[in-house]
Amino acid sequence: MQGDMSGTADWPQAGFPGVRINPDTLRPQIVNDDAVREALAASTDPADHIFVLLVEGHASEAAELLAEARFRDPESFRLRVFEAEVLSVSHRMDRAIELFRQLLSEVHGTPREALALQYLGRTQYAAGQTSAAVESFSKALDLRVAQSADAAQIYSSTVALQRARDVLDLAC
Secondary structure, eight states: OOSOOTTTTTSOEEEETTEEEOTTTOSEEESOHHHHHHHHHHOOOHHHHHHHHHHTTOHHHHHHHHHHHHHHOTTOHHHHHHHHHHHHHTTOHHHHHHHHHHHHHHHTTSTTHHHHHHHHHHHHHHTTOHHHHHHHHHHHHHHHHHTTOOHHHHHHHHHHHHHHHHHHHHHO
C-alpha cells in the first residue's frame, strides 16, 4: 500500500507512522509503506526496527535485533514487551501470554499497567482466549480512562474490547 490509507483512517493508531491496528485481527498492520520507511530511515532506535519487523511477521529477524538491543538495555520495558511479541508472532501463544502476565505483575499499579493489559488481551485474543481477552481489554480501558490517557489509547482499547465482545457474542 504505497502511501494509501483508504479504508483504514478509522483504525486505531499503533504508535508508529504508517501502522494502524486492524480492528478485525487486533494486530498492527502497515497501511502506508512510505510513512513506515521514512520513519525507519529517520530513527536511531532499534526498537522501531524491531517493531516493524514484528508487524511484517519477521519474527526471527526481530529476535536477532532484539537480542542485541536487550544486551545494551536489559531493563527496557518496551524491549521486554517485544520479547513477548516475538513469541506471539512465532505462534508460541502460551509462552507469550505467560511473559505478558509476568510483565503485568511487575508493572501493576504503575502507568504501564494498561499497556501490559492491552498487549496481554491482544495475545489472548489471537490465541482464541476471547473471554480472557475481554477481561484484559476491559481492565486496560478502565485504567486508561482513569489515568486520562491519550484519546488514541482509549480508542484503541475501546475498539479491541468491542471486537472481542462481538466475537464472544457470536460464539454463544
